[in-house]
Amino acid sequence: EAGVAQSPRYKIIEKRQSVAFWCNPISGHATLYWYQQILGQGPKLLIQFQNNGVVDDSQLPKDRFSAERLKGVDSTLKIQPAKLEDSAVYLCASSLTGGGGTSYEQYFGPGTRLTVT
Amino acid sequence: GESVGLHLPTLSVQEGDNSIINCAYSNSASDYFIWYKQESGKGPQFIIDIRSNMDKRQGQRVTVLLNKTVKHLSLQIAATQPGDSAVYFCAEEAAGNKLTFGGGTRVLVKP
Numbered sequence: 762e763a764g765v766a767q768s769p770r771y772k773i774i775e776k777r778q779s780v781a782f783w784c785n786p787i788s789g790h791a792t793l794y795w796y797q798q799i800l801g802q803g804p805k806l807l808i809q810f811q812n813n814g815v816v817d818d819s820q821l822p823k824d825r826f827s828a829e830r831l832k833g834v835d836s837t838l839k840i841q842p843a844k845l846e847d848s849a850v851y852l853c854a855s856s857l858t859g860g861g862g863t864s865y866e867q868y869f870g871p872g873t874r875l876t877v878t
Numbered sequence: 879g880e881s882v883g884l885h886l887p888t889l890s891v892q893e894g895d896n897s898i899i900n901c902a903y904s905n906s907a908s909d910y911f912i913w914y915k916q917e918s919g920k921g922p923q924f925i926i927d928i929r930s931n932m933d934k935r936q937g938q939r940v941t942v943l944l945n946k947t948v949k950h951l952s953l954q955i956a957a958t959q960p961g962d963s964a965v966y967f968c969a970e971e972a973a974g975n976k977l978t979f980g981g982g983t984r985v986l987v988k989p
Binding site: 765792801802803804805806809816817852854856858864865866867868869870871872 | 910921923969975982
């Protein structure tokens, strides 16, 4: 089974520029997550989608970050304009969708390492 | 690939010895806990999980212990191998499959 795909793997931009990341989840996984992982820390959830709807975006800095999952499959995460503190690895994960308290394993992609100079 | 553990606590262990990694969680209402392994340049990989109605669960060479009284998790790795060198994170799950990750521990296996 193919895993979660992300691109690009690395990106270097200057502050105030914009950048976009792409994620293709595992086939059949209705739930998709974007995480930010700053060097030396654990991943922090930015946004969670179920199909093409947002379930949780409470930790997404909405003044500069946006994400979409228009057809309920692939997703893009955009930062505009970027700040120095946005330098991090951006991880995408996907899972089956549970209900009634069911938890499903989240499968992570390799991440995109963003450096803002 | 990039390192994810430059500023993390580090556990150095001799190959063949047992490793114990500890984690304190924050939310007493969390009822599901997972340990992840993250190698350099890769995303986190599921190792083992445990629900709050259990205090111990065993997998292949790994055991997770849960102490709800003091909100503490531990991961035990038996007969640690060079391939176990990585950063290990615990995560707690709130409603809606939302994970909150701990700070991580880097494990270095010495030959």
